[in-house]
Amino acid sequence: MSDADVQPGDALVAPAVARNRAPILAVLRRVLPRAGLVLEVASGSGEHAVHVAAAMPGLRWQPSDPGPAALRSIAAHARAGGLANILPPVPLDAAAPLWPVDRADAIVTINMVHIAPWSATEGLMAGAGRVLPETGPLVLYGPFREDGQPLVPSNAAFDEDLRARDPAWGVRDVAAVAEVASTCGLRLSERVEMPANNLILVFRREPAWRA
16 A cells, blocks of 8 residues: 555544553563564554554564555554554455465454454464464453453443444453464463453464474
8 A cells, every 4th residue: 555545534543542552562562572573463543553663663563454444544544653664554364364474573463353253363373373483472452251250341241242243253262262372383371461351362383383
């Protein structure tokens, strides 16, 4: 997508970003490499891409999304931010068997796995197994179920709303996500509690794994 294709009105605003970007960045500063290419899967509005790329200039940030409106928004925010380390967004469907990026030092996915069919989570893990180097991190942020326990009321209401919008959506169970990850050579290495009853899950590619 060229700059000529980007219009000022293309930039979308997700209200949750202003609330969660600081705590997410604090974790990313610790778990991402200091330099290299980070692939963000399902970048949405692109606001997180700009925020993290500005704070971590040693990284090259590759945003992606399957939606044309999101791709235009990402490009608009990136152009407004004027950051040289944000690459042009690429169309990427996490569930697809092949991705337009075949190598990345880390992968970040914010608020995707619950607003997508389960096949997207399966595809995300398979893709991470293909493109990450040994011990490379896959970072997931969002609400999750844990240990078969009932969801807190706010997440339960959110889950109900998601499933009403699309029966294939919903808050995912950590154990189920970790099980799929393990079949793709990824292990859950860290669980971080976040504000508003969200979690960050950090998976790392096993050294012996070959996709």
